[in-house]
Amino acid sequence: MAEELSACERRPWVEATETPFVRIKGITKMFGDLAAVDDVSLDIYRGELFCLLGGSGCGKSTLLRMLAGFETPTAGTIEIDGQDMAGVAANLRPTNMMFQSYALFPHMSVEKNVAYGLLREGVPKPEAMQRTADMLSMVKLDGFANRKPHQLSGGQQQRVALARSLIKQPKLLLLDEPLGALDKKLREETQFELIRIQEDLGVTFIVVTHDQEEAMTLSTRIGVMDAGKIVQVGEPREIYETPNSKYVADFIGSVNIFDGEVDVAAPDLMRVNTAEGAIVCEPMAGLTAKQKLHIAVRPERMQLSRTPIEAANTMRGMVMEVAYMGNLSVYRVQLPGGQCLKVTAANGLHDENPITWDEEVHIGWSAAASTVLVK
Amino acid sequence: MSNSKLARRFVIAVPNIWLILFFMIPFLVVLKISLAEPRIAIPPYSPLWEWVNGEIKFNINFENYAYMWEDTLYINAYLSSIKIAAISTLLTLLIGYPMAHYIARSPEPKRSILLLLVILPFWTSFLLRVYAWIGILKTKGILNAVLLWAGIIDEPLIIMQTDIAVYIGIVYTYLPFLILPLYANLVKLDDTLLEASRDLGASRISSFFRITLPLSMPGIIAGCMLVFIPVLGEYVIPALLGGPDTLMIGKVLWTEYFGNRDWPVASAVAIVMLIIMLIPIMVLRRAQSKGAEI
Amino acid sequence: MKLRFTPIMAFLGFVFLYGPIFSLVIYSFNKSKLVTVWGGWSTKWYGELFANEQIMDAAWLSLKIGVTSASVATVFGTMMAMVLVRFKKVRGRGLMGGMITGPLVMPDVIIGLSLLLLFVSMQSLIGWPAGRGLTTILIAHITFNMAFVTVVVQSRLSDMDDSIEEAALDLGASPTRVFFDITLPMITPALISGWLLAFTLSLDDLVISSFVSGPGATTLPMVIFSKVRLGVSPDINALASLIVLVVSVGIVISAILMRKKPK
Numbered sequence: 001m002a003e004e005l006s007a008c009e010r011r012p013w014v015e016a017t018e019t020p021f022v023r024i025k026g027i028t029k030m031f032g033d034l035a036a037v038d039d040v041s042l043d044i045y046r047g048e049l050f051c052l053l054g055g056s057g058c059g060k061s062t063l064l065r066m067l068a069g070f071e072t073p074t075a076g077t078i079e080i081d082g083q084d085m086a087g088v089a090a091n092l093r094p095t096n097m098m099f100q101s102y103a104l105f106p107h108m109s110v111e112k113n114v115a116y117g118l119l120r121e122g123v124p125k126p127e128a129m130q131r132t133a134d135m136l137s138m139v140k141l142d143g144f145a146n147r148k149p150h151q152l153s154g155g156q157q158q159r160v161a162l163a164r165s166l167i168k169q170p171k172l173l174l175l176d177e178p179l180g181a182l183d184k185k186l187r188e189e190t191q192f193e194l195i196r197i198q199e200d201l202g203v204t205f206i207v208v209t210h211d212q213e214e215a216m217t218l219s220t221r222i223g224v225m226d227a228g229k230i231v232q233v234g235e236p237r238e239i240y241e242t243p244n245s246k247y248v249a250d251f252i253g254s255v256n257i258f259d260g261e262v263d264v265a266a267p268d269l270m271r272v273n274t275a276e277g278a279i280v281c282e283p284m285a286g287l288t289a290k291q292k293l294h295i296a297v298r299p300e301r302m303q304l305s306r307t308p309i310e311a312a313n314t315m316r317g318m319v320m321e322v323a324y325m326g327n328l329s330v331y332r333v334q335l336p337g338g339q340c341l342k343v344t345a346a347n348g349l350h351d352e353n354p355i356t357w358d359e360e361v362h363i364g365w366s367a368a369a370s371t372v373l374v375k
Numbered sequence: 376m377s378n379s380k381l382a383r384r385f386v387i388a389v390p391n392i393w394l395i396l397f398f399m400i401p402f403l404v405v406l407k408i409s410l411a412e413p414r415i416a417i418p419p420y421s422p423l424w425e426w427v428n429g430e431i432k433f434n435i436n437f438e439n440y441a442y443m444w445e446d447t448l449y450i451n452a453y454l455s456s457i458k459i460a461a462i463s464t465l466l467t468l469l470i471g472y473p474m475a476h477y478i479a480r481s482p483e484p485k486r487s488i489l490l491l492l493v494i495l496p497f498w499t500s501f502l503l504r505v506y507a508w509i510g511i512l513k514t515k516g517i518l519n520a521v522l523l524w525a526g527i528i529d530e531p532l533i534i535m536q537t538d539i540a541v542y543i544g545i546v547y548t549y550l551p552f553l554i555l556p557l558y559a560n561l562v563k564l565d566d567t568l569l570e571a572s573r574d575l576g577a578s579r580i581s582s583f584f585r586i587t588l589p590l591s592m593p594g595i596i597a598g599c600m601l602v603f604i605p606v607l608g609e610y611v612i613p614a615l616l617g618g619p620d621t622l623m624i625g626k627v628l629w630t631e632y633f634g635n636r637d638w639p640v641a642s643a644v645a646i647v648m649l650i651i652m653l654i655p656i657m658v659l660r661r662a663q664s665k666g667a668e669i
Numbered sequence: 670m671k672l673r674f675t676p677i678m679a680f681l682g683f684v685f686l687y688g689p690i691f692s693l694v695i696y697s698f699n700k701s702k703l704v705t706v707w708g709g710w711s712t713k714w715y716g717e718l719f720a721n722e723q724i725m726d727a728a729w730l731s732l733k734i735g736v737t738s739a740s741v742a743t744v745f746g747t748m749m750a751m752v753l754v755r756f757k758k759v760r761g762r763g764l765m766g767g768m769i770t771g772p773l774v775m776p777d778v779i780i781g782l783s784l785l786l787l788f789v790s791m792q793s794l795i796g797w798p799a800g801r802g803l804t805t806i807l808i809a810h811i812t813f814n815m816a817f818v819t820v821v822v823q824s825r826l827s828d829m830d831d832s833i834e835e836a837a838l839d840l841g842a843s844p845t846r847v848f849f850d851i852t853l854p855m856i857t858p859a860l861i862s863g864w865l866l867a868f869t870l871s872l873d874d875l876v877i878s879s880f881v882s883g884p885g886a887t888t889l890p891m892v893i894f895s896k897v898r899l900g901v902s903p904d905i906n907a908l909a910s911l912i913v914l915v916v917s918v919g920i921v922i923s924a925i926l927m928r929k930k931p932k
Contacts, residue, residue, distance in 0.1 A: 103832035117840035390749040401783035473678035503909040507689035608776020
C-alpha cells in the first residue's frame with residue numbers, strides 16, 4: 001500500500017502521481033513597496049519534510065507565517081488538503097506552528113502549555129490530560145509536567161514547544177528555525193529525533209531554516225529562497241550536486257566558482273575559457289559559443305598532489321594556508337591568474353610529510369565535477 | 376468570527392469615543408468660548424451663532440484676544456512663566472544631572488535602591504510635599520531657625536512668598552521627572568566608551584564633556600522638556616509658595632475663571648498658552664523618538 | 670576632589686528630596702502648634718485629624734473617586750494600549766497615539782477649564798450632566814488617568830514577544846480567548862502599576878477637580894489646599910505622615926513580593 005511508504009520512498013514529486021497536500025500558487029506579500037515574498041508557487045506532498053532554506057530576510061519566515069494565517073497574502077492562493085485558506089483565520093486552520101522563540105506560555109506549567117490546544121478544541125479534560133501525558137513521554141519529558149517553562153533548559157523548552165505543536169495532530173506542522181536556539185551537539189541529536197517523530201506520526205512538516213547542514217540532514221526536499229523568490233526546489237542530493245545557479249551553489253556547502261565564457265559547446269566536448277585557463281565539463285545541450293557562465297567545483301571533488309595529476313582539468317598553484325580540521329584539511333591555493341581555490345583533502349593516519357605552506361602543488365578534477373551554472 | 380470582529384470594534388471604539396468626547400471636543404469648546412463675548416447670564420458668554428428670523432447669525436469676536444494684547448498683565452504673565460520655567464528647568468538640570476549620573480554609575484543593588492528613593496516621593500502627595508516647604512521657608516520657619524542658631528545670619532531671611540520659594544518648590548517637585556529619563560539614558564552608556572577615551576589619553580573631565588555629555592543629550596532634552604512644559608502651566612506652587620508679585624499664567628487663568636468669572640478671557644488665555652506650548656511639546660516628541668533610536 | 674563631586678551632589682540631592690518629608694513627619698508629633706518651638710512629643714494632632722469631619726469626609730470621597738477612576742481608567746487604558754500595539758491594521762493609530770499623549774503634557778489648568786466648559790455646554794444642550802460634582806470629577810479623572818495607564822501597559826505590551834499570543838491563536842483559541850488566557854495574565858504587573866499610578870494621581874489632583882467639582886463635592890486635596898493657604902496646620906502634618914507611612918509600607922511589601930518572585 002502506497003500509504004505505508006514514507007514520502008522519501010514514494011517520491012511523488014518525480015512523477016506527479018499524487019495530488020499535492022499543500023498547493024501554493026503565485027503567493028506575493030508586500031510590506032509597503034518591498035516584496036517580502038515574490039510570486040512563489042510550490043507543491044508539497046503528504047508526509048514530506050520540506051525545508052525552506054535561505055539567508056535572513058529572504059522571505060522564508062513570511063511564507064511560513066502566511067501558511068499559518070498570521071499574515072495575509074497580497075496576491076495568490078494557498079490550498080491545504082484541497083481547502084482554500086483565504087479568509088480562514090489562524091485559529092481555524094488545520095496547521096500548527098513551532099515558533100523560533102518557542103513562545104511557551106510563561107505563566108502556565110508544561111502540562112498546561114501542552115494541553116492548551118486540546119482544551120480549546122473542546123476535548124474533555126481527562127482525555128486531554130491523558131494525551132498530554134502520552135505526548136510528554138514521547139518527547140521524553142515525563143516528570144516535568146508541573147514545571148514552569150523558565151525552570152527548563154533550552155533543549156527541554158524546545159521539546160515542550162514541539163509537544164505542544166503536535167498534540168492536536170495537525171495535518172501540517174510548520175517549524176520556524178526549530179533548532180536555531182540549541183547548541184551544536186544538542187542540535188544534531190534533535191535533528192534525528194525530529195525525523196523519527198515525523199515518520200512515526202506521518203505529519204507533513206515544513207521547516208524554515210538558514211542552516212544548510214540542517215536542511216540537508218532533515219529534509220525530503222529543499223526549497224532554496226533568495227530575495228522573496230524560490231530559486232531551486234529539489235532533493236538534498238540534487239541541490240548539492242546540480243545547483244541551478246551560482247547563488248544556490250554558493251549557499252549550499254562551500255564551492256569554487258570560475259567565471260568564464262563558452263569556448264567549445266559540441267556534443268562530445270564542452271570547454272569553457274576562464275582567467276585560470278580552459279576548463280572541460282560534461283557536454284550539455286543548449287549552450288552557444290561565447291556565452292558567459294560560471295563553473296562550480298566542490299572542494300572535495302578536487303585532488304591535490306605534489307606530483308602532476310592525470311585528470312580532465314589540471315592547474316598548478318601555491319599553498320597559501322592550511323587549516324587542519326581533524327579528519328580532513330582545507331587548503332587555500334593561489335592560482336597564477338589570481339584566483340584562490342579551496343581544496344579539501346582527507347588526512348591519512350600516518351601522513352609523515354603532509355603538504356604545507358608555500359609549496360607548489362598540482363590540482364586536478366574530472367569533467368563531471370565541473371558544474372555549469374548559467375545563472 | 377463575527378463575534379471576535381464585534382469585540383475588536385468594541386475595543387477600538389470605547390477608549391477612542393471617550394477621548395474624543397472628553398479630550399478633543401473640550402478644546403473646541405474652549406476655542407468657541409474664547410471667540411464669544413462675556414455677559415452676565417448663565418452661561419456667562421454669548422452664543423457663537425444665533426437663529427434670527429430663520430437665518431443664522433454669527434457673533435465671532437476677537438476682542439478677548441485683543442484685550443489680552445492691550446493689557447500688559449497677560450503678556451507679562453506669559454513672559455514671566457517662560458522665564459520661571461526656563462530658570463527652574465536649568466536649576467533642576469544642575470541638581471538632577473549629577474544625581475542621575477551617580478545612580479547610573481552605581482553597582483546593581485545600590486542602583487535599584489537609589490532609583491526607588493527618587494521615585495518614592497512621587498507616590499506621596501504632591502500638594503503635601505509643596506506644603507512642607509511652607510514650614511521650612513517661612514520667616515519663623517525651620518531654615519531661619521537653624522541659620523540663626525548657627526550664627527550664619529543675624530536676621531531671618533525673607534524667602535516665603537518670593538520667586539525664590541517658587542524656584543525651590545518647582546525644583547523639588549519636578550526633580551524626579553528630570554532624573555528618570557536622564558537615568559534611563561545614562562545607564563545605557565557603554566562603560567567601554569569612557570575606558571576607550573581614557574585609554575586614548577583624555578582626562579576624566581574631558582571624557583565627560585566629550586563623550587558622556589553629548590551622548591546623554593536626548594535624555595537631557597527629554598528630561599528638561601518634562602520639567603519645562605508642566606511648569607509653564609503650574610498653578611499650585613506659585614499659589615502656595617509665591618507672593619502676590621509672582622506672575623504665572625496658570626495663576627492668571629485660575630483668577631480669571633474663579634475670581635473674575637470671565638470665561639471668554641480665561642478661554643483665550645488657555646488657547647494662547649496651548650499655542651506657546653506646542654513648540655516644547657514638539658521638541659519633546661523629537662527627543663523621545665531620537666532616544667528610542669539609540 | 671573630582672572624584673568626590675558626584676557623590677556629594679547626589680547626597681545633597683537626596684537630603685533635598687527627603688528633608689521636607691521628614692520635617693513633616695517630625696512636626697506632626699510636636700505638641701506645640703508653632704514650627705520653631707518644640708513642645709515635646711504628642712499624638713494629639715492625629716486625634717484632631719480623625720475628629721475633623723470635613724477632612725474625613727473629603728478623604729472618603731477622594732478614596733471613592735480614586736478607586737473608581739483608577740479601575741475604569743485601567744480598563745480603558747488597556748483597551749487603548751491593545752489598539753495601539755496589537756491592532757496593526759487599524760487606520761489612524763498615529764492620530765490615536767497623539768490623542769493619548771495629550772493629557773500627559775497638557776497643563777492641569779487647561780484640562781480643567783476645557784472639561785468644565787464642556788460640561789457647562791453639555792448641560793445647556795442636553796441637560797446632562799445636571800450640575801457638577803462626583804460624576805464630573807470622575808469623568809475628568811478617568812480621562813487623564815487612562816492616558817497614564819495606556820503608556821504603562823503599552824510599554825509592557827511592546828516588550829512582550831508577539832509569538833506567544835500567536836502560538837495560542839495557532840492552537841485554536843479565538844482572539845478574545847487569547848486575550849484572557851495569555852495577554853491578560855502576562856500584563857498583570859503592568860495593570861497593577863498602572864492602576865496604582867492612576868489611583869495616586871487621582872488622590873493628588875487639585876487643579877482639575879477644583880474646576881469640575883461643584884458644591885458638595887470637596888476632595889481631600891481641595892480641603893488641604895484651602896487649609897494650608899492660610900499657613901501651617903499641624904493636623905495636615907499628621908495626615909501627611911500617615912500618607913508617607915502607607916506609601917512606605919506599600920513599597921516595602923511590593924519589594925518583598927518582587928524578591929519572592931523567581932526570575
